[in-house]
Amino acid sequence: MSRKPSGIRVVRSGGYIVHIDICEEVSMDCVKDMHKLYYSIKKEIADLVDEIVPGVTSIAVYYDPRKISGEAVESKVRELWLWSRSIDIAELYKPRRFTIPVAYGGEFGPDLQFVSSWSKLSEEEVVKIHTSRVYTVITLGFTPGFVYMGEVDPAISAPRLETPRVRIPKGSVGIAGRMTGVYGLESPGGWRLIGRTPLTMFDYRKNPPIPIHPGDEVVFKSIRPEEFEKLFGVFVGDYSA
Amino acid sequence: MSAVIANALVGNEPRVAVIEVFGAIAVHLLGDFVVSVTGGYPKVFLDDVEVEPWTPLYCRQGSTLRISPTGAGRVHYVAVSGGVVCDEILGSMSTYTRGAMGCFGRPLRPGDVLEIGSVDPAEVWERVSDLVPPEQLVSRHAKPEAPLTLRATLGIHTHLLEDVELLLRNEYVVTPESDRMGYRLDGEPLPSAKKLGRLPSVPTDRGYVQVPPDGKPIVLMSDSQTTGGYAVALHVLPQDTDFLAQLNPGQKVRFKLVDISEAEASVRTYLEEVNKPPLYRKELEYWG
Numbered sequence: 001m002s003r004k005p006s007g008i009r010v011v012r013s014g015g016y017i018v019h020i021d022i023c024e025e026v027s028m029d030c031v032k033d034m035h036k037l038y039y040s041i042k043k044e045i046a047d048l049v050d051e052i053v054p055g056v057t058s059i060a061v062y063y064d065p066r067k068i069s070g071e072a073v074e075s076k077v078r079e080l081w082l083w084s085r086s087i088d089i090a091e092l093y094k095p096r097r098f099t100i101p102v103a104y105g106g107e108f109g110p111d112l113q114f115v116s117s118w119s120k121l122s123e124e125e126v127v128k129i130h131t132s133r134v135y136t137v138i139t140l141g142f143t144p145g146f147v148y149m150g151e152v153d154p155a156i157s158a159p160r161l162e163t164p165r166v167r168i169p170k171g172s173v174g175i176a177g178r179m180t181g182v183y184g185l186e187s188p189g190g191w192r193l194i195g196r197t198p199l200t201m202f203d204y205r206k207n208p209p210i211p212i213h214p215g216d217e218v219v220f221k222s223i224r225p226e227e228f229e230k231l232f233g234v235f236v237g238d239y240s241a
Numbered sequence: 242m243s244a245v246i247a248n249a250l251v252g253n254e255p256r257v258a259v260i261e262v263f264g265a266i267a268v269h270l271l272g273d274f275v276v277s278v279t280g281g282y283p284k285v286f287l288d289d290v291e292v293e294p295w296t297p298l299y300c301r302q303g304s305t306l307r308i309s310p311t312g313a314g315r316v317h318y319v320a321v322s323g324g325v326v327c328d329e330i331l332g333s334m335s336t337y338t339r340g341a342m343g344c345f346g347r348p349l350r351p352g353d354v355l356e357i358g359s360v361d362p363a364e365v366w367e368r369v370s371d372l373v374p375p376e377q378l379v380s381r382h383a384k385p386e387a388p389l390t391l392r393a394t395l396g397i398h399t400h401l402l403e404d405v406e407l408l409l410r411n412e413y414v415v416t417p418e419s420d421r422m423g424y425r426l427d428g429e430p431l432p433s434a435k436k437l438g439r440l441p442s443v444p445t446d447r448g449y450v451q452v453p454p455d456g457k458p459i460v461l462m463s464d465s466q467t468t469g470g471y472a473v474a475l476h477v478l479p480q481d482t483d484f485l486a487q488l489n490p491g492q493k494v495r496f497k498l499v500d501i502s503e504a505e506a507s508v509r510t511y512l513e514e515v516n517k518p519p520l521y522r523k524e525l526e527y528w529g
Contacts, residue, residue, distance in 0.1 A: 011397045014448055014476035015504030019397045026441045053444040055468055058397070060444035065505035066512060141444070141468035144340050148442070148468075160439075185340050204330050204342055 008037075008081050012070040016050075018061045020077055026178065028151050030057050031138050035215045036084040037077075039092035045076050054139045054214050056148060056179075089215065097134070097217040099241035100182065102173050103228040104130075104195035111158075111192035115175060118158045127222055129153045130194065135180060137216040145184015145202025145210050149218055152178050164190035171197045173220070184210065198223075198231040199239055211237035242483050242515060243280035243382070246374050247320035249518040250277035250297045252365040257324030257358070258334040258344060262317040268306045271354075273362040275322040275369060276300050281314010281487050282383035295379045297369045299362070313383050314487040322365040323358030337464060339422070371523040378519075381484070388412050388493035391460075391481045394504045396450060396473035397443055404433045405474055408450070409496050413458060417490040421464035423451075424485060426494065430456025434472055442468040448482040450475040450496070460485060478504055480511045 009021040020037065023030040038054045041061060046052065051062040063073050104127045105112040116123045135149035152175055160176045165188060168174075172183045174191025181191055184201035202210045212218070221241055223231070231239070245255040252275065260266070262280075270276075278285050278294040285292050286307040292298055294317075300306060308317055327334040327344035336343040345353065399405055413428035434452040445451070449461045451471040460477055461469075463486075475496055477485065485494065499507075 011395065011399075012501050013394045013396055013504075014446070015394065015478060015501065015506075015508035017446065017476070019443070021397065021443075024441075053467065055443040056441040058441070058443045060446070062446075064512065066509050070501055070505060139442075139468065142442070142466045144342075187339060202340075204340075209331070 008078070010074050010077065012074060015065055015070075016062060018063065018070050018073045018077060019058060020061070020081075021058045023057050026056055026150070028136065031136065031150060032089065033084075034059060036087070036089050036092065037081055038214060039089070040080045040084040040087075041077065043092060044080055045073075048076070049073060053141070055141075056138055093213075093215050095216045096211075096213075097219065098212055098236060099219050099221055099239065100173075100197050100199060100236070101221045101223040101227065101231060101239070101241070102131075102195040102197050103223055103225055106225075108225070108228070109173070109193050109195040111161075111174070112194045115156055115158045115192055115194055119156045121155065126156050126194065129156050130175075130180070131220045131222050133219075135218045135220075137212055137214055137218060138179070139214050140210065140212065143183070143185050143187045144204075145182075146187075147182045147184070147201065147210075147212055147218070149180050150178055152180050154178070158192045160190040161192065164188055168193065169196060171199065171201065173197060196228070198228045199234050199236045201236050203235055206235060206237065242378075242480075242511075242518075243316070244318045244320070245515050246295075246378075246518045246520070247277045247279040247318040248324070249520050250279070250295070250369060250372055250374070251275045251320045251322040252360070252369045253320060253322065253324050255516060255518060256334070257320070258327040259321075260319040260325065260349070260355070261336075262308055262319060263315065265309045266307070266319070268319065270300050270302060270304050270306065272302050272357070274300050274357065275362050275365045276306060277320050278306075278308055278317060279320075279374075280317040280382070282311060282379075283314065283317050284309045284311055295374055295382075297366070297372060299366050299370070312489060313385070315489050316486055321357050322362055323360040326356040326358055335463075339464065372520045373523055375519055375521070382487065385484065385487065385492070388495045389481075389484055389488060390497050391477045391485060391494050392499045392503070392507070393448075393450065393475040393477045393481075393496050394499060394501060396475045398437075398440065398472040399474055401437055401440075402431055402433045402452065402472055402474050404431050407431055408458060408474055409498055412493045412495050415485075415488045415490050415492050415494065419490065421462050423459045423461050423465065424488075426458045426460065428457065431458075431474070432456060437472050439470045440472060442470045443473065445469040445473065446476075448477040448479060449473050450477060462486060478507050478511075480507055
């Protein structure tokens with residue numbers, strides 16, 4: 001992991017966003033630092049700014065330049081960065097754990113075969129490895145309800161597709177290197193699809209529309225196609241394993 | 242901004258739902274309404290009489306409003322006094338077709354009937370009949386400058402693109418692969434983007450100029466994804482992204498770098514105007 005000597009790199013852009021780059025490569029250490037800064041900003045200056053959005057190794061803070069300057073936001077963020085270094089994430093956020101049932105392979109996971117041959121493991125072994133870890137939610141985004149998680153076992157960390165698919169069914173579960181993710185909506189995408197969850201990940205009629213937050217924990221559970229039918233449409237927040 | 246002005250011209254609050262039109266539309270009016278058409282400079286007919294866009298129109302029950310594009314502008318807005326009735330979702334009444342969310346959750350189809358908020362059209366007409374938007378704004382829509390200058394600040398990855406100068410020196414053309422998610426531009430590619438490939442996904446927003454490995458810029462628009470792994474070269478100011486939305490395939494843009502204080506000043510003006518659209522009485526007396 002490379003990090004600038006000052007710790008973070010800040011770019012102000014567009015006249016209403018302050019970007020904070022925590023590091024240049026993805027690692028769970030970096031993600032942890034990002035979550036600490038994210039929750040510190042939420043706790044300390046949420047009322048001064050409009051929105052705080054985490055990425056994978058960076059954060060965007062939206063502000064209203066009629067109320068505060070980007071320069072002032074940047075200096076507050078730099079203070080919070082130093083402060084967040086000395087505290088434990090548990091002081092800022094108590095993670096919840098979610099279980100996501102997944103039907104692996106076949107029509108549900110058209111790339112399970114690829115991941116199996118890429119990893120030189122059987123499909124069953126790939127599933128076993130995917131379901132045997134507790135993943136940390138890195139961030140949400142891209143489309144509503146897409147959940148980025150890490151860290152995938154290197155043995156099954158297959159690369160993305162060279163050319164993304166135009167349409168991926170909602171609920172698809174994919175791998176992209178050391179990350180795994182769930183597509184909350186039908187969308188285009190380039191992750192290797194190994195399975196599909198019957199759960200509804202995002203429902204705008206619920207408040208909040210998705211109960212999963214950055215820093216939460218996720219475990220995957222392998223289910224049979226019959227169970228997929230039975231659980232289809234259950235909201236992720238209402239499911240208990 | 243065009244949608245907000247359309248609302249103000251019919252006496253609505255700025256964020257009330259309007260009809261967004263790519264291309265042509267005919268709307269049959271099931272009651273008396275004050276209506277306005279903005280965005281670009283299309284041809285507008287009330288029954289068979291040609292009328293002006295960017296002005297309040299008193300329309301009688303049973304009449305038909307037709308809009309046909311002229312090439313001046315791409316996205317037109319129809320506001321109706323009382324507003325289109327839609328549920329607010331996550332603070333917005335916009336339709337997001339990819340998520341099947343907002344109002345109808347899909348583009349309108351022939352035969353759809355829209356519910357309109359109840360207001361007295363005669364009373365509205367009394368208040369708005371002599372309102373006009375700033376002439377400069379209308380003429381910019383009627384005849385966009387060519388190439389259109391897009392003011393932009395640096396983006397989060399500008400430092401990784403050593404040839405970003407190419408973006409600032411050359412003209413780029415809007416391609417047909419352009420929609421509410423992003424406008425793809427064609428022109429001199431940035432070779433450095435190929436070397437970069439994918440980066441850890443960063444939060445993204447409207448106006449971000451992404452450069453995928455093929456080196457050709459994509460400007461993210463209103464239905465932009467919220468995170469993205471392509472290099473972000475520049476960030477176009479919101480005011481100018483509005484004007485970019487109005488360009489048709491084949492029209493040209495160029496990027497102009499501005500500093501943060503100029504960008505912040507522009508955003509301040511923009512936010513003021515979005516909340517309180519600049520309109521005048523016909524005698525050129527400032528209204529509001």
